[in-house]
Amino acid sequence: MDEAKAALERGEFDEAFRLSEEAQTEGPDDPAARELYAVIHLARAIRLSDRAREARRQDLLRREIDFDEEFQDGPEVARAYDDAAAAIDDVLRVAPDHWKARMLKAALVFRRDRESGRPQALEILQALAAADPTNKQIPFTIRKIERPCVRCSDTGFCPHCKGRGQRRLLRMDRKCERCYGRGICPACGVL
Numbered sequence: 540m541d542e543a544k545a546a547l548e549r550g551e552f553d554e555a556f557r558l559s560e561e562a563q564t565e566g567p568d569d570p571a572a573r574e575l576y577a578v579i580h581l582a583r584a585i586r587l588s589d590r591a592r593e594a595r596r597q598d599l600l601r602r603e604i605d606f607d608e609e610f611q612d613g614p615e616v617a618r619a620y621d622d623a624a625a626a627i628d629d630v631l632r633v634a635p636d637h638w639k640a641r642m643l644k645a646a647l648v649f650r651r652d653r654e655s656g657r658p659q660a661l662e663i664l665q666a667l668a669a670a671d672p673t674n675k676q677i678p679f680t681i682r683k684i685e686r687p688c689v690r691c692s693d694t695g696f697c698p699h700c701k702g703r704g705q706r707r708l709l710r711m712d713r714k715c716e717r718c719y720g721r722g723i724c725p726a727c728g729v730l
């Protein structure tokens with residue numbers, strides 16, 4: 540396990556990942572091994588969640604569809620969301636009460652599909668709020684997402700660049716300043 544920590548500190552992520560899996564298999568009841576596994580797998584889940592969001596933006600750019608049209612993720616984007624969800628579940632299998640992993644899960648289901656994801660995300664957030672009433676971030680997040688967002692017609696996409704992260708001006712593509720090029724609605728994109 541110390542080897543896994545050392546590998547992590549050296550920035551050798553794949554090696555740390557492999558060693559943490561080994562440590563977890565060897566000592567499934569060791570709290571330190573479990574914590575290390577959770578930390579390393581959570582880092583991976585965060586990367587994959589960001590990648591899924593970015594894959595959707597790229598998909599919008601490529602397909603040149605408007606966010607107010609009927610929107611369906613392409614197969615690559617759907618796979619990216621599946622991978623991120625599986626990575627989060629990896630953490631929760633070992634550490635079911637992991638606060639950050641549960642927050643990330645709420646964010647992912649909400650981002651992926653608001654219609655089915657909103658009630659699921661709110662359920663997770665309300666359970667977290669009940670477990671830790673002193674945490675102000677949770678009720679703040681609940682208020683942000685409990686009602687459909689007016690600014691973006693509840694699409695989650697930046698209304699100025701239509702989720703593309705860039706705008707075409709004078710035949711030049713420029714980074715959208717309203718969303719810092721991320722294509723995410725500035726009002727409801729907190730989660």
Ligand SMILES: [Zn+2]
Nearest residue numbers: 688691724727
């Ligand atoms: Zn919005």
Ligand SMILES: [Zn+2]
Nearest residue numbers: 697700715718
């Ligand atoms: Zn924008």
